[in-house]
Amino acid sequence: MSRQLSLQNSFQAWRGEETTLKGKFSGGFDISAFGGIQEAKERPKPGLISVEIITDTIEAARKPSVAAIDGLALGGGLEVAMACNARLSTPTSQLGLPELQLGIIPGFGGTQRLPRLVGLPKALEMILASKPVKGKEAFSLGLVDGLVQPNDLVNTARQWALDILGRRRPWVASLYKTDKLEPLGEAREILKFARAQARQRAPNLYHPLVCIDVIEAGIVAGPRAGLWKEAEAFEKLVQSDTCKSLVHLFFAQRGTTKYGMFCGVHKGFGSSPLEKVPFKEWFPECLSGYWYWILFIGVLERIIYGVVPGVTDRGLVPRQIKKVAILGGGLMGSGIATALILSNYPIILKEINGKFLDAGINRIKANLKSRVKKGKMTKENFEKAISLVTGSLNYESFRDVDMVIEVAVIENVSLKQQIFVDLEKYCPPHCILASNTSTIDLNLIGEKIKSKDRIVGAHFFSPAHIMPLLEIVRTKQTSPQVIVDVLDISKKIKKTPVVVGNCTGFAVNRMFFPYTQVALLLVERGADVYQIDRVITKFGMPMGPFRLVDLVGFGVAIATGSQFIQNFPERTYKSMLIPLLQEDKRAGETTRKGFYLYDDKRRASPDPELKNYIEKARGISGVSVDPKLAKLQEKDIIEMIFFPVVNEACRVLDEGIAVKAADLDISAIMGMGFPPYRGGIIFWADSFGSKYIYSRLQKWSELYGEFFKPCAYLAARAAKGIPLERLANVSLWSLASGWDCVQIVLSHDSFFAALLDLFLTQEKIET
Numbered sequence: 017m018s019r020q021l022s023l024q025n026s027f028q029a030w031r032g033e034e035t036t037l038k039g040k041f042s043g044g045f046d047i048s049a050f051g052g053i054q055e056a057k058e059r060p061k062p063g064l065i066s067v068e069i070i071t072d073t074i075e076a077a078r079k080p081s082v083a084a085i086d087g088l089a090l091g092g093g094l095e096v097a098m099a100c101n102a103r104l105s106t107p108t109s110q111l112g113l114p115e116l117q118l119g120i121i122p123g124f125g126g127t128q129r130l131p132r133l134v135g136l137p138k139a140l141e142m143i144l145a146s147k148p149v150k151g152k153e154a155f156s157l158g159l160v161d162g163l164v165q166p167n168d169l170v171n172t173a174r175q176w177a178l179d180i181l182g183r184r185r186p187w188v189a190s191l192y193k194t195d196k197l198e199p200l201g202e203a204r205e206i207l208k209f210a211r212a213q214a215r216q217r218a219p220n221l222y223h224p225l226v227c228i229d230v231i232e233a234g235i236v237a238g239p240r241a242g243l244w245k246e247a248e249a250f251e252k253l254v255q256s257d258t259c260k261s262l263v264h265l266f267f268a269q270r271g272t273t274k275y276g277m278f279c280g281v282h283k284g285f286g287s288s289p290l291e292k293v294p295f296k297e298w299f300p301e302c303l304s305g306y307w308y309w310i311l312f313i314g315v316l317e318r319i320i321y322g323v324v325p326g327v328t329d330r331g332l333v334p335r336q337i338k339k340v341a342i343l344g345g346g347l348m349g350s351g352i353a354t355a356l357i358l359s360n361y362p363i364i365l366k367e368i369n370g371k372f373l374d375a376g377i378n379r380i381k382a383n384l385k386s387r388v389k390k391g392k393m394t395k396e397n398f399e400k401a402i403s404l405v406t407g408s409l410n411y412e413s414f415r416d417v418d419m420v421i422e423v424a425v426i427e428n429v430s431l432k433q434q435i436f437v438d439l440e441k442y443c444p445p446h447c448i449l450a451s452n453t454s455t456i457d458l459n460l461i462g463e464k465i466k467s468k469d470r471i472v473g474a475h476f477f478s479p480a481h482i483m484p485l486l487e488i489v490r491t492k493q494t495s496p497q498v499i500v501d502v503l504d505i506s507k508k509i510k511k512t513p514v515v516v517g518n519c520t521g522f523a524v525n526r527m528f529f530p531y532t533q534v535a536l537l538l539v540e541r542g543a544d545v546y547q548i549d550r551v552i553t554k555f556g557m558p559m560g561p562f563r564l565v566d567l568v569g570f571g572v573a574i575a576t577g578s579q580f581i582q583n584f585p586e587r588t589y590k591s592m593l594i595p596l597l598q599e600d601k602r603a604g605e606t607t608r609k610g611f612y613l614y615d616d617k618r619r620a621s622p623d624p625e626l627k628n629y630i631e632k633a634r635g636i637s638g639v640s641v642d643p644k645l646a647k648l649q650e651k652d653i654i655e656m657i658f659f660p661v662v663n664e665a666c667r668v669l670d671e672g673i674a675v676k677a678a679d680l681d682i683s684a685i686m687g688m689g690f691p692p693y694r695g696g697i698i699f700w701a702d703s704f705g706s707k708y709i710y711s712r713l714q715k716w717s718e719l720y721g722e723f724f725k726p727c728a729y730l731a732a733r734a735a736k737g738i739p740l741e742r743l744a745n746v747s748l749w750s751l752a753s754g755w756d757c758v759q760i761v762l763s764h765d766s767f768f769a770a771l772l773d774l775f776l777t778q779e780k781i782e783t
């Protein structure tokens with residue numbers, strides 16, 4: 017008898033919900049139920065599912081079971097399939113155990129059965145790197161027993177089960193297979209190597225090491241002992257901060273094109289906030305009030321869930337983008353071009369002269385060749401992709417493009433203004449006019465053209481064909497149709513889009529700005545450049561603020577910095593350290609000297625000369641070494657560097673530049689390199705509490721100046737002791753009508769805003 021098992025589907029069916037993964041075998045355990053598990057006072061005893069149900073009921077049953085896998089078999093889904101007596105799959109199905117991406121380990125026996133089916137090295141690769149395999153590879157590995165086309169899948173599985181019952185095929189219990197396991201000594205060596213690699217790849221993560229221990233326990237003490245160890249470890253890990261952060265990230269990433277304070281973290285934790293609201297306590301005397309709130313919030317949840325206000329709530333259908341022009345073939349332009357041609361968009365690459373054009377096209381070729389080298393692209397597909405690129409030195413060929421992306425190297429307002437005047441002249445009237453500027457206000461860029469509704473920001477991150485984030489910036493005039501079109505492109509080129517409002521620096525660079533600024537402030541007052549970078553890297557950032565400035569280059573740092581000085585003078589720390597270094601032709605990695613010295617292989621080493629420049633900058637700023645700041649502890653460095661980032665993130669939220677906190681979490685992780693296992697900037701900040709962050713910033717602002725002054729948003733939440741992720745100021749009206757109204761309501765004018773504020777801050781209504 018074959019059973020087509022879908023774990024998530026069945027869990028959702030128990031809860032009376034429709035499944036979101038129609039037609040697929042299983043996406044694994046319902047991740048949104050983790051919140052319930054974390055909060056539950058009483059939990060099922062460890063091993064109930066993995067030992068009693070999956071092992072002792074399914075695998076040990078007197079009826080054989082055969083998994084018929086089409087589409088996806090991930091996590092708990094694959095684990096259930098592995099407990100069946102055989103598995104059939106379609107050639108294109110995806111099979112994997114991605115649990116480590118969620119801060120947990122496989123919890124339904126995957127740590128024991130996968131090594132026994134595919135051997136230890138492959139199992140470790142699949143589990144530790146969360147790397148799925150296609151049906152074809154699964155067959156060659158022995159993970160599935162047969163490959164079948166989708167139409168024949170269920171019938172073949174039924175017959176397979178009958179054959180097992182009739183002893184025409186082997187009746188296998190994967191848990192007790194030993195033929196694929198390496199001898200103990202060899203296995204231990206493999207595990208030792210895996211541990212060293214895990215420590216090196218993610219020194220702050222504990223769960224990969226736990227996973228290796230659990231696998232080892234099964235090999236040393238037998239699979240049932242391994243199952244029990246797995247169950248205990250799973251139980252602990254599911255409660256960990258890493259798991260909470262990564263689950264938040266899972267839903268936040270999928271929620272960037274959705275809106276509302278009730279999705280994101282709340283959805284991620286499995287229960288509607290509605291369930292948490294103590295209506296009865298608030299309205300003991302007034303039942304109608306209770307129902308009113310239920311109705312109100314219920315309607316609200318329905319209206320807001322699944323839309324970007326004013327954009328995806330208008331029933332607009334994305335227009336077909338057939339050809340895209342890119343202005344500028346530098347590092348960024350060629351990266352964007354690569355991302356587009358990889359998704360089959362024909363592109364025109366425009367440069368100002370033949371030399372630059374050739375260089376741009378060669379960069380695209382190099383990007384593609386590196387994919388060929390890594391086995392991600394065939395030579396045939398390379399030729400196909402590169403044939404989609406047409407070079408141009410003028411605007412004549414722009415007459416039939418549907419979208420232009422301006423990627424001029426320099427962040428220069430007048431240059432960009434002229435480019436947009438030319439674009440308006442040459443491009444067809446429907447053409448989307450996008451700029452990849454990372455900092456400049458789009459209203460300034462588009463000041464001299466008429467079609468302001470076609471202007472949009474498409475801020476990619478370098479290298480654009482690899483980095484997953486696309487910041488889509490809309491001005492008040494940008495038409496919703498244009499945003500819908502760009503959202504559609506972002507989906508097609510596999511980017512995570514975050515729609516933000518227009519201002520200097522948008523969301524990501526607004527948050528990034530204080531990161532370098534505060535580092536300069538601390539160094540001028542005695543902190544050590546290299547210690548700051550070390551601590552911040554240990555915290556989990558890809559590099560510290562000084563190494564980053566070296567990488568970006570001082571030219572870019574000064575150009576973007578001047579935009580911030582102009583626009584936010586009250587909170588800009590005006591250090592002369594970078595200009596002083598640049599004056600001496602130390603402009604970062606490209607000149608082999610910046611905050612660090614660089615060798616031929618771009619390896620950075622500290623420079624003893626740096627202290628002279630710091631002293632000079634200190635003199636210009638008129639500050640002296642503060643003994644406390646010269647001896648900062650790790651914890652203090654982390655807080656002093658990141659709390660100003662949190663402060664700016666709060667301003668970005670308060671101004672409505674980001675629609676919700678989870679979008680800033682995603683922006684920080686994908687745009688700034690904030691460690692994913694900390695859940696994003698606001699999620700991480702909320703683990704300290706708004707009161708603590710406010711008090712620290714307030715203290716520093718008294719000691720070291722306005723730069724640290726906590727903003728009103730932070731102060732308000734600290735006063736009420738509520739989390740920073742809560743947007744208390746959004747009204748029903750704003751949600752229904754879109755962006756402009758959000759801004760109106762942010763001035764606290766609306767009746768609904770007041771009501772919601774009450775609701776979200778959980779204050780009791782005074783009747």
Ligand SMILES: C[C@H](O)CC(=O)SCCNC(=O)CCNC(=O)[C@H](O)C(C)(C)COP(=O)(O)OP(=O)(O)OC[C@H]1O[C@@H](n2cnc3c(N)ncnc32)[C@H](O)[C@@H]1OP(=O)(O)O
Pocket residue numbers: 024036037043044045046047048088090091092093095114115118121122123124126267270271
């Ligand atoms: C005990 C066990 O060992 C523990 C586990 O099994 S933990 C779960 C392990 N499984 C996973 O990690 C798989 C997670 N899911 C994914 O990687 C991807 O969603 C996928 C590859 C299944 C599908 O990707 P894609 O087609 O791009 O669709 P995607 O937008 O991601 O997901 C579609 C919807 O299904 C939801 N979803 C996907 N997998 C889910 C899961 N395991 N639980 C709950 N919801 C899930 C998504 O949240 C999304 O919901 P939305 O439409 O409301 O936003």
